[in-house]
Amino acid sequence: MPYVNVRITKEPDTTPEKKAQVIEGITDVLVKVLGKNPNTTFVIIDEVEQENWGVGGVPTPVWRTRQK
Amino acid sequence: MPYVNVRITKEPDTTPEKKAQVIEGITDVLVKVLGKNPNTTFVIIDEVEQENWGVGGVPTPVWRTRQK
Amino acid sequence: MPYVNVRITKEPDTTPEKKAQVIEGITDVLVKVLGKNPNTTFVIIDEVEQENWGVGGVPTPVWRTRQK
Amino acid sequence: MPYVNVRITKEPDTTPEKKAQVIEGITDVLVKVLGKNPNTTFVIIDEVEQENWGVGGVPTPVWRTRQK
Amino acid sequence: MPYVNVRITKEPDTTPEKKAQVIEGITDVLVKVLGKNPNTTFVIIDEVEQENWGVGGVPTPVWRTRQK
Amino acid sequence: MPYVNVRITKEPDTTPEKKAQVIEGITDVLVKVLGKNPNTTFVIIDEVEQENWGVGGVPTPVWRTRQK
Numbered sequence: 001m002p003y004v005n006v007r008i009t010k011e012p013d014t015t016p017e018k019k020a021q022v023i024e025g026i027t028d029v030l031v032k033v034l035g036k037n038p039n040t041t042f043v044i045i046d047e048v049e050q051e052n053w054g055v056g057g058v059p060t061p062v063w064r065t066r067q068k
Numbered sequence: 069m070p071y072v073n074v075r076i077t078k079e080p081d082t083t084p085e086k087k088a089q090v091i092e093g094i095t096d097v098l099v100k101v102l103g104k105n106p107n108t109t110f111v112i113i114d115e116v117e118q119e120n121w122g123v124g125g126v127p128t129p130v131w132r133t134r135q136k
Numbered sequence: 137m138p139y140v141n142v143r144i145t146k147e148p149d150t151t152p153e154k155k156a157q158v159i160e161g162i163t164d165v166l167v168k169v170l171g172k173n174p175n176t177t178f179v180i181i182d183e184v185e186q187e188n189w190g191v192g193g194v195p196t197p198v199w200r201t202r203q204k
Numbered sequence: 205m206p207y208v209n210v211r212i213t214k215e216p217d218t219t220p221e222k223k224a225q226v227i228e229g230i231t232d233v234l235v236k237v238l239g240k241n242p243n244t245t246f247v248i249i250d251e252v253e254q255e256n257w258g259v260g261g262v263p264t265p266v267w268r269t270r271q272k
Numbered sequence: 273m274p275y276v277n278v279r280i281t282k283e284p285d286t287t288p289e290k291k292a293q294v295i296e297g298i299t300d301v302l303v304k305v306l307g308k309n310p311n312t313t314f315v316i317i318d319e320v321e322q323e324n325w326g327v328g329g330v331p332t333p334v335w336r337t338r339q340k
Numbered sequence: 341m342p343y344v345n346v347r348i349t350k351e352p353d354t355t356p357e358k359k360a361q362v363i364e365g366i367t368d369v370l371v372k373v374l375g376k377n378p379n380t381t382f383v384i385i386d387e388v389e390q391e392n393w394g395v396g397g398v399p400t401p402v403w404r405t406r407q408k
Contacts, residue, residue: 041125042137109258160330174329207316238348315393317393
């Protein structure tokens with residue numbers, strides 16, 4: 001009965017289909033590697049506003065501008 | 069000074085009144101069982117979009133259809 | 137299928153019996169107030185070393201000395 | 205490569221500028237005190253609806269009224 | 273730069289090799305499905321004492337006895 | 341009443357003194373930037389076993405060897 005929390009920045013191209021694939025793929029890993037029961041495996045995705053996600057001491061939008 | 073994080077799927081019938089009852093009930097448990105001070109007990113409720121909560125390898129809406 | 141995370145400081149009198157009561161009490165709240173299924177309700181207790189838990193800008197042991 | 209999660213109640217005066225200062229300030233602490241690399245230091249701010257944040261056994265808006 | 277937190281009960285057969293496979297597998301999912309950069313993808317595994325993980329209103333060891 | 345969770349890899353040189361400085365420094369940021377009350381500001385530090393912290397698809401010890 002694992003609990004998995006995936007935290008990512010909110011992006012326009014994170015579609016419901018892709019989120020479903022993330023849920024399926026991570027559940028598969030826990031089933032295959034650790035023998036967990038998928039029916040009691042929770043995978044929760046948090047999509048975080050980019051201005052609330054800091055890296056390098058600055059919010060993500062600033063960070064991305066610097067990387068260019 | 070406990071910190072409690074309750075994560076549930078977002079449902080139309082999770083009213084402010086029910087959330088207040090969850091906060092009160094959980095705080096009571098920590099006060100009565102562990103002798104914690106309620107004034108420094110935080111209970112934070114996260115209501116997660118159903119398509120972001122996976123179980124059984126699929127998002128919750130798909131899971132619920134399968135259980136019927 | 138709620139997920140609840142209880143974080144408390146590590147204390148010598150937090151016995152397994154008391155932790156079981158916390159698990160039972162919190163699960164009861166979610167069942168009674170929100171109608172959740174207890175069999176898919178997880179309650180995870182994290183006991184945090186006191187020197188790793190800060191409040192008032194200082195670790196808990198220092199904080200407690202100040203409160204006396 | 206630290207991960208820092210800051211959880212606060214949602215307030216009208218938590219501007220993007222202040223959030224950027226929180227990200228910068230916390231990153232600085234980890235760089236200066238622990239020698240961490242800022243480029244792999246994540247600071248994620250969660251702004252929680254006040255009715256979902258309980259303290260003293262009640263939601264924050266009720267709590268604040270009582271403190272007056 | 274995703275952050276993934278995997279929480280599982282502490283089990284004697286969760287070897288370092290298996291944990292490395294979980295890290296690799298989950299990172300792969302995020303790279304392939306969401307196009308994330310693996311070098312800034314963190315996967316943190318928390319192994320929780322069984323008596324601290326509740327399900328069905330009881331600690332895991334009690335729960336497992338009931339399932340037999 | 342903010343809650344801050346700092347997650348770092350377990351390192352031999354993360355002394356209690358440095359952890360106290362992290363708690364003090366982060367609390368100061370929240371007090372100065374957001375006007376929070378330090379007495380209800382929690383800063384919890386989780387020191388994670390290096391083999392349980394993955395980056396680049398591998399556990400931290402492997403990652404560090406590759407960076408040399």
